[in-house]
Amino acid sequence: MLAGRSMLRPISALLIACGAWSLSMLAGPAGNDASQESKASASNRADGLAAWQQVYSVLTHPRCINCHTATSYPQQGNDRHRHFANVVRGPAGKGVPALQCATCHQEANADSTGVPGAHDWHLAPLSMKWQDRNDKILSSAEVCRAVTDRAKNNNLDGAGLLKHHTQEPLVLWAFQPSRQIDGSLRTLPPLTHDEFVSATRKWVEAGMPCPQNP
Amino acid sequence: METYKLTVNGQPREVTVDPGTPLLWVLREELKMTGTKYGCGIAACGACTVHLGGVATRSCVVPVSLVRGRPVVTIEAMAEDPVGRVVQDAWVSKDIVQCGYCQSGQIMSAVALLKATRKPTDANIEESMGGNLCRCATYVRIREAIKVASQQLK
Numbered sequence: 001m002l003a004g005r006s007m008l009r010p011i012s013a014l015l016i017a018c019g020a021w022s023l024s025m026l027a028g029p030a031g032n033d034a035s036q037e038s039k040a041s042a043s044n045r046a047d048g049l050a051a052w053q054q055v056y057s058v059l060t061h062p063r064c065i066n067c068h069t070a071t072s073y074p075q076q077g078n079d080r081h082r083h084f085a086n087v088v089r090g091p092a093g094k095g096v097p098a099l100q101c102a103t104c105h106q107e108a109n110a111d112s113t114g115v116p117g118a119h120d121w122h123l124a125p126l127s128m129k130w131q132d133r134n135d136k137i138l139s140s141a142e143v144c145r146a147v148t149d150r151a152k153n154n155n156l157d158g159a160g161l162l163k164h165h166t167q168e169p170l171v172l173w174a175f176q177p178s179r180q181i182d183g184s185l186r187t188l189p190p191l192t193h194d195e196f197v198s199a200t201r202k203w204v205e206a207g208m209p210c211p212q213n214p
Numbered sequence: 215m216e217t218y219k220l221t222v223n224g225q226p227r228e229v230t231v232d233p234g235t236p237l238l239w240v241l242r243e244e245l246k247m248t249g250t251k252y253g254c255g256i257a258a259c260g261a262c263t264v265h266l267g268g269v270a271t272r273s274c275v276v277p278v279s280l281v282r283g284r285p286v287v288t289i290e291a292m293a294e295d296p297v298g299r300v301v302q303d304a305w306v307s308k309d310i311v312q313c314g315y316c317q318s319g320q321i322m323s324a325v326a327l328l329k330a331t332r333k334p335t336d337a338n339i340e341e342s343m344g345g346n347l348c349r350c351a352t353y354v355r356i357r358e359a360i361k362v363a364s365q366q367l368k
Contacts, residue, residue, distance in 0.1 A: 085258050086344030097330035098270045098323035098342035104257045106280040112234025113275040115257065181256060 048206025114181030144210035233279035260346030270326035312350035
């Protein structure tokens with residue numbers, strides 16, 4: 001009996017070991033998958049956030065943000081000063097009856113006079129302001145939240161945002177802003193348009209992640 | 215040099231000029247219509263205002279190549295325009311003009327305002343006329359004349 005009991009111990013130990021191995025076989029791969037998925041998700045989010053930072057660098061360039069103000073007027077120039085000639089936003093972001101955006105801005109750049117132009121020149125709505133009322137540029141997280149809020153962004157989903165960045169005439173203008181009145185070229189955003197669209201696509205495909213506060 | 219067909223005050227006109235030539239200089243130099251004035255040349259004063267496709271426009275910064283078929287209306291046509299006639303009469307009744315250099319642009323902007331807003335408030339007037347400068351500082355009388363014209367218009 002003693003011998004029998006002593007024989008059982010190794011067998012029991014073997015069974016326990018096998019059971020543990022079996023359990024690990026059942027639980028192990030799934031646990032690894034979850035871990036890998038978690039890592040992949042984190043990597044995807046990190047890539048998306050990196051792409052967003054590229055997008056943000058363009059959105060906050062003067063060629064873009066000068067018309068995404070929080071005030072009753074647009075801005076101009078790399079120093080983002082108030083638009084000259086007492087230009088005001090107006091009820092639809094297109095100025096007022098005798099002083100509209102179209103009073104000067106035509107369908108295309110006017111190289112001979114230095115006035116920029118593109119189809120339907122206008123200010124972005126106040127819901128798409130990327131500055132505060134003191135003209136301070138909002139943080140990456142704040143702009144990201146506004147851009148992804150369909151109550152603020154004209155109900156655009158990811159595909160809609162990508163299309164906007166790809167095709168909107170005023171977005172395209174920012175990458176071909178032509179000459180100023182002194183003949184010098186306006187500075188360009190930090191990315192080419194192709195790079196900007198590519199970064200937007202990566203960000204959208206990553207689920208449009210936004211940075212944490214602030 | 216290129217040839218452009220324009221409609222100015224309802225009349226077909228044709229000019230052969232450099233595409234970058236501002237509409238102002240086409241009017242003044244090519245068509246000899248000197249009612250529209252050159253003030254600053256950078257759209258900062260409003261003296262060159264005309265109506266382009268119905269929009270008050272600074273003709274000094276619009277190259278003729280970007281007119282693209284839109285009708286041009288100048289101060290010379292205001293006497294025949296229902297709103298323009300009323301505005302000009304109001305200008306006379308309030309004796310607005312001092313040196314007068316900016317006034318064709320002022321009237322073109324006032325007409326554009328009244329065509330869009332028949333009963334403008336002081337704020338409407340200040341915003342719409344804010345891009346038209348007057349070194350004689352006739353602003354108060356201009357505002358009064360716009361109100362007089364507004365009362366005359368239905």
